[in-house]
Amino acid sequence: MDSWLPSVCPFDCPDTCGLLVRVEGGKATAVKGDPDHPFTKGFICQKMAQYPARVHHPHRLTSPLLRTGPKGSGQFKRVTWDEALSLAADKLGETADRYGPASVLPYSYAGHMGHVQRNAGNAFFHRLGASKLGRTICSSTASAGYAFSLGSGPGTDLSQSRQADLILVWGCNILTTNLHAWPWFQEAKKRGARLVVIDPYANETARKADTHIKLRPGTDAALALGLMQVIISEDLLDREFIQAHTLGFAELKERAAQYPPERVAEIAGVPEEQIVELGRAYGRAKAPYIRTGCGPARQLKGGMAMRTIALLPALVGAFERPGGGILRSIGAGDCLDLSRLNAQELSPEGTPTVNMVELGSALALDTPRPINLLWVYLSNPAVVAPDTSAVLRGLAREDLFLVCQEMFLTETARWADLVLPGASSLEMTDLHTAYGHRCVQMAKPIIDPVGECRSLWSVFREMAGRLGFEEEVFTADEEQHIAWMLEGGSPCLEGITMQSLAQGRPLQADIPANPYSRGFLTPSGKVEFYSEAMAALGLDPLPSGEPSRDDDHGGEYPLQLITPPRKQFLNSTFNEVATQRERAGEADLFLHPLDAAARGIGDGGLVRVYNRRGECLLRAKVSDAVLPGVTVAEGLYWGAHTPGGKGANHLTSQALADVGGSSAFHCNQVEVAPAP
Ligand SMILES: Nc1nc2c(c(=O)[nH]1)N[C@H]1C(S)=C(S)[C@@H](COP(=O)(O)OP(=O)(O)OC[C@H]3O[C@@H](n4cnc5c(=O)[nH]c(N)nc54)[C@H](O)[C@@H]3O)O[C@H]1N2
Ligand SMILES: Nc1nc2c(c(=O)[nH]1)N[C@H]1C(S)=C(S)[C@@H](COP(=O)(O)OP(=O)(O)OC[C@H]3O[C@@H](n4cnc5c(=O)[nH]c(N)nc54)[C@H](O)[C@@H]3O)O[C@H]1N2
Ligand SMILES: [Mo]
DSSP states (O other): OEEEEEEOOOOOSSTEEEEEEEEETTTTEEEEEEEOOOTTTTTTOGGGHHHHHTTTTTTTOOOOOEEEESSSSSEEEEHHHHHHHHHHHHHHHHHHHHHHHGEEEHHHHOOOOOOHTTTTEEEEEHHTTTTTEEEEEHHHHEEEEEEEBBBBSSOOOOGGGGGSEEEEEOOOHOOOOOOOOHHHHHHHTTOOOOOEEESSSSHHHTTTEEEOOOOOOHHHHHHHHHHHHHHHHHOOOOOOHHHEEOOOEEEEEEHHHTTOOHHHHHHOOHHHHHHHHHHHHHHHSSEEEEEEOOOGSSSSTTTHHHHHHHHHHHTTTGGSSOOOOESSSSSSSSSSHHHHHHGGSSTTTTTTTEGGGGGGHHHHHSSSOOEEEEEEEEEOHHHSOOOOHHHHHTTTTOEEEEEEEEOOTTTTTTSSEEEEBOOGGGOOOEEEEOOOOEEEEEOOOOSSSOTBBHHHHHHHHHHHHHOOOOOOHHHOOOOHHHHHHHHHHHGGGTOHHHHHHHTOOOOOOOOOSSGGGGGOBSTTTOOOOOOSHHHHHHHSOOOOOOOOOOOOTTTTEEEEOOBBOOOTBBTTTTTTOHHHHHOSSSSSEEEEEHHHHTTTTTTTOEEEEEETTTEEEEEEEEEETTTTTTOOOOOOGGGSTTEEEEEOOSSOOOOSSSTTTOTTTEEEEEEEOOOO
């Protein structure tokens, strides 16, 4: 029988699309957008259109596998689930007895965003006493920086932007990473709004904008201070708003005075006239709206960059005008009560935490606290974590037992001792929220299980049974956990219940479209130009425009490299799908004509990109899409899908950003040469 059933996109993207999936004979045969979804309104990206091909891919893992050849050889034999989980339980027991439970480390991130499956291992590893994982690889620097200025909590909803007359897309590649914002921006443009993109390269969004401010990576705080200086010196301020709702304006004024446009032009590589013009435009706009992504935060001083950008709306009182405001993220995730699922209280006091960005170092042999068993799920660290050679050295360790639950034999899973076949979102029950809109949606299994694939929850529940863990958290099923998340949730979930979600349709949480109309969740309740909390942490309490720079080793690595997403992939996911690989084409490097000429590199030539951490081979794409001195490697390609077998994370570092513990994925110094 042919029917279209509701589901949700499970991937790590702000849009979390409502889907309709055609199911025939227990298989997904087509997918389309749900036209009734209030935010995604019936269209989906090119990746998700390939979802049935991914779910029913011939290379999908369908049974547990045990390594038979040398580590990393990809030689495995099929085993039963019973054999696999018995072995896993034995290894966990042995490792914990011999080296202590903290020598076990879970490693997971966002391969599936539903709350139950994504968090399925938490209670289990807490109860075991395993080391904890600091899951900060993505947005925690951005959110920590932003929170110093405006408080935590949701930003101005994208739907508001349709009433804006000036939209700044600040370090967010909308047409790649937040596609469904585009129609709102187009609506604003039809009403006469101007769209400005602030980004180091002419990405697809910048190419379609009215103005592209092409800056050097890591100079956003300086640029924002330059704009502030124009706004202050030309008196384009909203004094009433500043008086009533902000803290530290006098100090900010002094600091901004140190960033006149001519100085900022030098730091950021943006023409002085452009800074002055944009400062005036922002100061005079009736309703300026900023959509900022993670781009400016994936820098060594990324927290400071986000904090500084987030202060702009307060200077002009944008929060009080329909269409004005700023968005970093918005969603109902924070409304849920995850405490029962996570069972934080089961983790023994004093258990160490490993930051997931520093996996390479954590897996080194000479650490004070070696890891002897690593359990990976919903993540592909051999591709997504920084400093790939350090990560691979760790994964190759003979004395490390590696368990990996995956849908495919990824470059991480290849190193595993034991591979567990993971179910897809179409085979699992889960509750989904977004980080770009306010919907909550339940997904149910709508196709037959593929092979012997199992949900993450069912695996950890069974493991708990094998280890004799008897707490209620382990015996509950997925639906019970969802019910608990909703029951203990905040009032914004009013009317969102197991019953109302049962049809699988999106429901909107009661989060205001302009949450700032209710005030700011900072310690003072005001916008904090001056932050006491930052001072207490030994940070500069005022915005600082000092640029982020990776060590260039005395000029040995003179070029800056950023590594943002390629449209065709979702982090490292969709590398498995041939259509997406073909659409993505060969992995390449944007390079300015002056830098190319100085190195004897022609457009389309194969180049070696390298620094002290590693190297990769990419195809040169020579154009003025970037400033001189700046290069871009879009990703994330699996290493094997690049000309030299090594992906861009061979060049990135494990260094942590200033606050929040994220990686500085866009802060790298490299040199480039024609490939031998
Ligand atoms: N197609 C696709 N969509 C995705 C993803 C994907 O991999 N592919 N990933 C998803 C995930 S996990 C996330 S977290 C989001 C991330 O999506 P975004 O929030 O958009 O963040 P990034 O992709 O890191 O970078 C966005 C832009 O910032 C720019 N940038 C880099 N450095 C700087 C800088 O110093 N200053 C400024 N102003 N800009 C800079 C980059 O060139 C890029 O155009 O997207 C999600 N959506
Ligand atoms: N250089 C560089 N590196 C980056 C970034 C960057 O911009 N530049 N972005 C960073 C960011 S923002 C993030 S969030 C991280 C993302 O890092 P990850 O969360 O590790 O992202 P993915 O590459 O999507 O890997 C998820 C894995 O989960 C598996 N998976 C997907 N769906 C399912 C499922 O339904 N069931 C099961 N069992 N498995 C599934 C997939 O097969 C995939 O291999 O990467 C980071 N790495
Ligand atoms: Mo992310």
